Amino acid sequence: MSVRILALVGSLRAGSYNRQLxxxxxxxxxxxxxxDIYEDLGELPFYNEDIDTEAGAPASAVRLREAADAADALLLITPEYNGTMPAALKNAIDWLSRPFGAGAIRGKSVAVIGTALGQYGGVWAHDDVRRSAGVAGGTVVEDVKLSIPGSANRFAETHPAADAEVSEQLGEVLGALVEHAGRN
Incomplete structure (x- = not known):
């Protein structure tokens, strides 16, 4: 069985540690x-029902929805901005939640991970993303968690792929997400 995972990264910065994850x-x-890492979150306009009509939606929103439709699961990777998730990721979840009850996220297995500067690794943001994705219709894999603290220090000299502990934990997250998607 083949499982396609769509990764959405909440940080738009090209060199972000979450992008590296x-x-x-x-x-x-x-x-x-x-x-598959989705590259165009920064192109999405803020969600607005006035531009998401039966006649159509912005091309960037259509591309995001098509990518999510083609995926079996979503991996949402986020830092923590001011105690919560970045607006870009929340906006993507909003676009994926529509049309209400039939959005592209509906029924998809969802795991949330990330890294942040603080000592808790962004757990508040991760909890907010889980809640938002669940309300939007995703099937959040609640027992899959990876919040890596101290990103600026931990990854200052090395890419997360070179960190054996992170690679092992990320491998476990992916295995659990694939397993969940296969059952879902």
Whole structure:
């Protein structure tokens, strides 16, 4: 069985540590699974029902929805901005939640991970993303958690892929997400 995982990265910064986690996830995908990193979250306009009509939605929103439709699971990777998730990731979840009750996230297995500067690794943001994705219709894998603290120090000299502990934990996350997607 092949499992396609769509990774959405909450940080838009090209060199972000969360982006590096997504790159590591793509390299560590279990056999039979792929992790595709969605590149265009920054192009999405803020969700607005006035531009999301039966006649159509913005092309960037259509592309995101199509990517999510084609995926079996979502891996949401986020830092913590001011105690919560970045607006770019919340906006993507909003677009994926529509149309209400039939959005592209509906029924998809969802795991939330990330890294942040603080001592808790962004757990508040991760909890908010889990809640938002669940309300939007995703099937959140609640027991899959990876919050890596001290990102600026931990990854200052090394890519997360070179960190054996992170790679092992990320491999476990991906394995659990693939397993959940296979049952879902």
């Amino acid at each position: 997504a790159e590591t996830a793509a390299k560590l995908a279990p056999e039979g699974a792929t992790v």
